[in-house]
Amino acid sequence: GNSVTQMEGPVTLSEEAFLTINCTYTATGYPSLFWYVQYPGEGLQLLLKATKADDKGSNKGFEATYRKETTSFHLEKGSVQVSDSAVYFCALLDNYGQNFVFGPGTRLSVLP
Amino acid sequence: DTEVTQTPKHLVMGMTNKKSLKCEQHMGHRAMYWYKQKAKKPPELMFVYSYEKLSINESVPSRFSPECPNSSLLNLHLHALQPEDSALYLCASSQEPNYGYTFGSGTRLTVV
Numbered sequence: 001g002n003s004v005t006q007m008e009g010p011v012t013l014s015e016e017a018f019l020t021i022n023c024t025y026t027a028t029g030y031p032s033l034f035w036y037v038q039y040p041g042e043g044l045q046l047l048l049k050a051t052k053a054d055d056k057g058s059n060k061g062f063e064a065t066y067r068k069e070t071t072s073f074h075l076e077k078g079s080v081q082v083s084d085s086a087v088y089f090c091a092l093l094d095n096y097g098q099n100f101v102f103g104p105g106t107r108l109s110v111l112p
Numbered sequence: 113d114t115e116v117t118q119t120p121k122h123l124v125m126g127m128t129n130k131k132s133l134k135c136e137q138h139m140g141h142r143a144m145y146w147y148k149q150k151a152k153k154p155p156e157l158m159f160v161y162s163y164e165k166l167s168i169n170e171s172v173p174s175r176f177s178p179e180c181p182n183s184s185l186l187n188l189h190l191h192a193l194q195p196e197d198s199a200l201y202l203c204a205s206s207q208e209p210n211y212g213y214t215f216g217s218g219t220r221l222t223v224v
Contacts, residue, residue: 032210043116043202043215044155051210089154097209102154 002027004103006090012109019077021106023064023090026071031092033057033066033073038087038105047075047088080110114139118203118216126224127193133219135186135203144186145213146178147202155202161186193223 048057160168
């Protein structure tokens with residue numbers, strides 16, 4: 001079946017540090033890939049997405065590139081802020097558009 | 113309006129109570145979802161409504177009863193819940209899953 005694996009953390013960084021959160025997936029066909037962010041006490045917000053190989057999703061300084069050869073969709077940001085502290089979920093949607101699978105989430109804490 | 117609104121935000125109920133969670137969206141999205149999220153875990157899909165018809169029920173116990181009165185509203189009726197049902201219940205909607213889901217802020221349910 002489809003699955004998503006990501007580093008669970010917690011990840012603790014200082015403000016302005018470079019961020020990478022690894023995400024790899026297992027799926028048949030060509031899934032769409034997503035990053036969602038959940039701030040404390042809130043629901044999930046779509047951060048960025050990519051629907052085909054080599055697509056790069058970007059939003060609010062975050063980027064992720066759909067790498068089919070390594071089945072990965074790593075999240076990066078060049079300079080994190082305290083306000084980026086949240087839980088980040090990598091997710092895939094299978095190519096039938098029926099099955100949305102979330103990774104376990106990575107908790108990020110950014111210290112001033 | 114680009115939001116999914118969930119009410120109430122917090123709910124405490126006894127094991128013999130009957131209560132309902134409400135979810136509303138006015139984005140014209142054709143699909144609506146209920147997810148359950150335990151602490152430090154990713155959301156788990158419970159139900160999917162597509163064009164106001166239940167299309168997916170992920171083997172959820174009958175003490176959870178979904179209802180979709182119209183294309184903008186989604187309810188989750190709760191009856192005879194157990195303490196282990198305490199969780200954050202998230203509603204989401206989408207026009208096309210490949211575009212991503214829009215999540216509400218959730219209802220934090222505590223069963224005592």
